[in-house]
Amino acid sequence: MAHFLILLFLTFFSVPVSCQMDEFVYTGFGDPNTNISLNGVAMIYNNGVFQLTNETRRLIGRAFYPSPIHFKNSTYGSVFSFSTCFVFSIHPEYPKLGGHGLAFTIAPSKELKSGLPSQYLGLLNSKDMGNFSNHIFAVEFDTVQDFEFDDINDNHVGIDVNSLTSNKSAAAAYLGDNSAENSLNLKGSKPIVAWIEYDSAMNFVNVTLSPSSSKPRTPLLSFEVDLSPILQESMYVGFSASTGLLASSHYILGWSFKMNGEAKSLELDSLPSVPGLTKKKHTSLIVSLPIVGVVFILTSILIAVLTIRKIKNAEVIEAWELEIVPHRYKYQQLKQATRGFKGSELLGVGGFGRVYKGTLPNPKTEVAVKRISPESKQGIREFMSEISSIGRLRHRNLVQLLGWCRRGGDLLLVYDFMPNGSLDKFLFDEPKCVLSWEQRFKIIKGVASGLLYLHEGYEQIVIHRDVKASNVLLDGEMNGRLGDFGLAKLYDHGSNPGTTRIVGTLGYLAPELSRTGRATTSSDVYAFGTLLLEVACGRRPIENKAGPEDLVLADYVWNKWKEGRILDMVDERMEGDFDHNEVLIVLKLGLICSSNEPLARPSMRHVVSYLEGEAEIQEVVKAPGAGADEGGFEDYLHSYASSSFDKISSHTQLASGDVDRSFASISTSPLTFLHSMGGAS
Structure with missing residues (x-):
């Protein structure tokens, strides 16, 4: 009877008993029998510290407990409580510039093969961001502010669920006994103790930091979340870190973990320290005084010569440059x-x-x-x-x-480096290969997404001011990337851009620029509209050798639209192999973005919605160059009649030495005006 009762007890309480075994403590990792799985560039030093990454750029390092942990009650589907304590230290390549940070993570796999370096911390990539199927829980210790993920600063802690856009984050700090908040520098190269606890009864995650082994009473972060839908029955626990353009060495000095209980605290004094630089041993040389004197004189002369040469070719670093x-x-x-x-x-x-x-x-x-x-x-x-x-x-x-x-x-x-060069080489003259419509549409949507980020996704508004085909570069997978920010201007959200000299490229310049001298997001949209027409038609915005009736691409597209022959404008080199609906969206959107009235142009957010099929595009009811009551595209050319461009060709960039042109009124017809610029024959 007693044996039966014991068996019955073990049957009913097998999960909690097994969970009590899900506990480990590492006070260093130097023991040869240390049970830890490393991948990427992660390594363990002889003194027992494991290094996730070194100061090499664009790398990933991970370390996981080798066996999966039982996180979920298979009968009821609820997640167990857990807690962990670990000590980490981040040593940046440059004292003030961390890159990129590390994360404690609970993941379905130790490899995370789709994870990328840089801002993705080796956990995810741009395509799977936010996917429910990720089953990723992480607490990030981030040392780079990434505006794509709405990071609050370059020294923060964030709780992440299936994404690197944190559900809740806070600047790195700890609360003292008097509840005063004390800041912590994650990239200060000093050991930092972190506690992460999940209470399954309250559905709360608490994250606590401290520069000592003493745990503050108040956590830095508290976030209410039910992890039952996120965590699977068995998961791996560990760390992932990455480097990007800037690099840091990320170290873990000790680690404890426990299911259904409090993880053991770690005493800093009992943990190994980050390995220092090995000092070279110098052998003393016993030489006579005369020889020392001769060597000293010759060395002094040599040093003087080298110093003069070094000063001549020196890269002088001024104080302000350290902030770049x-x-x-x-x-x-x-x-x-x-x-x-x-x-x-x-x-x-x-x-x-x-x-x-x-x-x-x-x-x-x-x-x-x-x-x-x-x-x-x-x-x-x-x-x-x-x-x-x-x-x-x-x-x-x-x-x-x-x-x-x-x-x-x-x-x-x-x-x-963009191996496929610029987009214009695939559109005009005699391209080395003809872009398919699928490739063109993908490039258009990519550039639109990049412009939306510049206008709305960054901490400031960025006006590119030179959106054009030659500034769209193609990577190895033919993705479009907007480049050349030499003319870009930044200003704060909610403020008005000031007047400036007119820069850009003829054919892409919004008409209002010659009147106001004020570049805006709307003037970028105008240039993007021209780009849309270029990509669909395979023609430059202003053709040098075209007849007067088809001189300006937007005007020509508008005329075909009125005739009901808009598809005649599609690049004939595609031989009719294109999606008609997508082409119509692009051409209509190109005409609307090319409107003479800034307020009539959509924002880039609306442009992206149209291209993604999330919203239905409006009908084009007015010529792009028309005013409130006028039609035709000649008004577009008239809007430049107050500018003298000294015979600049129709696709010459107005930049650097060209941008300081004076503007004097001239009274010529549009065609005469273009003749004066060498734009017509």
Whole structure:
């Protein structure tokens, strides 16, 4: 009878008993029998510290408890309570610039094969963000502010469920006994103790931080969430970290975990410390005094010569430059990467200088290096201040600024290399291959998404001011990425943009710019409308050799629209192989965005909705260049009649030295005006 009762007890309470076994404590990881699974670049040092990442860019490191943990009552489907305590330390490559952070995570797999580095922390990627099927719970310790995920700053803790847009976040801090909040610097290279606890009865997650082993009474973060739909019956627990343009070494010094109970606290004194730099041992040399004197004199002369040479070629770093966010490269690095800026590596020439292809070692990475022309009128400091802001932009449809370099008057910007070059090479003249409609539509939607991020998704409003086919670059998968931010302007949300000199490219310039000199999101939308027509029609916005009746692309498309022959405008090189509905949306949207009236143009948010099929596009009832009561596109040309462009061709960029043109009134017909610019024959 007693045996039966014992068996009955074990049957009814088997889950709690098994859960009591789901407990482990690591006070260092130096024991050869340490049971831990590492992948990516993660490694364990001899002294028992495990390092998730080193200071190499764009890498992932992970460490997981090797066996799955039983998180759920299979009978009732509810998640058990759990708690964990761990000590971490983040050592950035540059003291003030972390990259990118680490996360404690509960995941269905130890590998997380789809996870990407940089802002994704090795957990997810852009395509699976927010998917219910991820079954990811994480607490991130983030040292880079990523506006794509609405990060509050570059030193925060966030609770993440199936996404890296935190459900709740707070600046890193701990609460003292007097309830005063004390800030913590995650990237300060000092050990930080973290406690994460989930109460299944209350459905609450608490996250607590401290610089010591003493746990504060009040958690930093409390978030109400039922993890039952998120966590599966068996899951893996561990850590994931990544680096991006900036890199940090992420270390875990100790770790404890417990189901249905409180994880054991970790005493900092009992844990190993982060390995320091090994000091080289110097052997003492016993030499006679005369020899020492001769060596000293010769060494002094040599040092003087080298010092003079070094000063001559020095990369002087001023205090303000330390605040520039993207990675700073050494001049010699970029010189070697581009083979001495060799002509064979030249990718193109723009308004601000030349662009070279380069290859950086360790790891081998192809980049594009833009060498800013010394004749550029923009001040170095002002330019770099702007680059600092743009360097923070993070979006899959923007060309990423990787870093920069300054030596004297030389300014170099380093970007992601786009192997397929610019979009205009696939649209005009005799392209090396014809883009399918599927590729074109994908590129259009990508650029629209990037522009929406610039206008609404970043901490400031970014006006690109030079949206055009040649500034849309194509990566290895033919995704469209908007690049060349040399003319971009930033201003705060809710404020009005100031007047500025007119820059951009003829054919893409909104008519109101010549009157107001004020670039806005609407003027970017106008340029995007021109881009839409280019991509669908395979023609430039203004054709040099066309007849007067089809001189301006938007005018020509409008005329075909009125005739009911709009599909005649579609690039004939696609040989009719395209989705008619998608083409009509693009052409209609191109005409609406090209409206002469800024208020008649949609916002980029509406543009994206139209392209994604989330909203029905309105009918085009007025010519794009028409005013309130007028028709025809000649008003578009008349709007430029107050500008003198000194015979600039129809697709020449007005930038750098070209942008300071004076504007004087001239009274000519549109066609005569274009003749004067060399735009008609």
